[in-house]
């Protein structure tokens with residue numbers, strides 16, 4: 128089939144490449160000329176494992192353009208995968224979605240189905256359909272369908288190729304049939320429902336996962352007080368199939384482009400209907416507090432952080448991505464710098480992006496050893512394999528004072544027993 132994906136960020140480019148791998152002809156449209164130039168040169172605009180290789184393998188079925196007319200002219204199905212970032216009041220900014228809808232209306236010159244893949248509040252698909260119908264330049268029939276995306280950054284390609292389910296929200300059997308054809312090759316369960324339910328399914332899923340994280344983090348903090356071990360507790364909980372073992376890893380909170388904004392957006396929508404979603408509100412508050420958990424811990428060891436050399440390992444909100452959106456590293460770096468710490472940071476892929484926020488005031492290191500050298504405190508922000516695979520003796524060998532505050536529970540505390548290194552993690556006893 129001839130498909131177009133509008134907006135080729137994390138979701139759009141992965142969707143486009145995976146659809147091409149199923150034999151579809153996919154045109155990728157983006158307003159960002161730099162992204163399009165990069166794609167044309169064979170480089171994906173975001174870092175995702177396997178993405179570049181797949182782009183190359185299916186290159187003959189992938190076209191990249193900034194020309195809306197060319198992108199929409201023949202498309203049977205048009206996916207909207209533009210961003211829906213949060214606004215200062217917590218609501219989702221739908222301006223990019225509506226702009227894409229107007230572009231489609233002006234250029235679509237054959238009957239087509241427009242699929243909203245961006246995460247959007249309930250009712251947005253209706254609005255997209257209204258905008259398209261109002262602005263149609265040609266005599267064509269356009270239907271709108273919701274198809275929320277559940278991929279996770281860092282495993283986006285595999286998540287798309289092996290999704291647990293494909294949710295399709297449609298208002299007609301014709302649109303359902305078209306989407307079933309699009310996804311035929313994936314062999315995944317397809318769940319068909321109304322558009323509003325599909326829109327809600329996305330927020331309800333994300334906010335539930337975020338809730339699980341905030342819940343386990345609160346239990347972890349309590350474990351520290353009462354002498355429990357969060358690893359044991361999480362294992363004990365997770366083996367219950369009613370609970371499940373995913374998203375029960377304690378740490379310094381969630382970040383990324385989805386959980387922070389989707390919790391805020393659902394909270395905002397509920398308020399619009401005079402409803403107070405107390406669980407969602409608590410999820411957000413707990414997460415904000417948890418991001419600074421290591422700073423709170425650091426105060427146990429230092430009266431002041433002024434002039435203390437600090438190594439910060441990891442900037443991205445999770446490994447295998449260069450995405451910094453909502454990353455706890457920001458809260459920690461801001462706190463440490465405002466307290467006068469001397470900061471050396473390392474991340475294998477996210478440093479160039481972080482430099483745009485902090486071009487100076489801290490030292491960017493090429494490797495972990497360089498960051499640790501002479502440090503009196505090490506904060507672990509991201510569980511990169513380079514960190515989890517580190518020989519713990521490096522902390523002792525390289526640091527002036529071997530004190531490790533681990534925000535991602537990368538190591539077993541038992542490893543540090545008798546090591547002379549103080550190891551303080553989340554929800555577990557301090558080891559040394």
Ligand SMILES: NC(=O)c1ccc[n+]([C@@H]2O[C@H](COP(=O)([O-])OP(=O)(O)OC[C@H]3O[C@@H](n4cnc5c(N)ncnc54)[C@H](O)[C@@H]3O)[C@@H](O)[C@H]2O)c1
Pocket residue numbers: 133134135136137138139156157158159162208209210211223226227230244245246247276277278279280384385
């Ligand atoms: N990133 C994730 O892990 C993830 C997972 C599931 C769902 N989502 C949702 O998917 C949507 C996209 O997220 P993302 O992280 O891929 O965003 P992104 O910011 O990485 O990419 C969005 C792209 O859209 C382009 N764009 C904006 N307006 C455009 C227009 N009018 N025409 C063409 N291109 C346009 C931008 O230039 C950018 O390249 C969001 O709603 C997000 O909530 C994201």
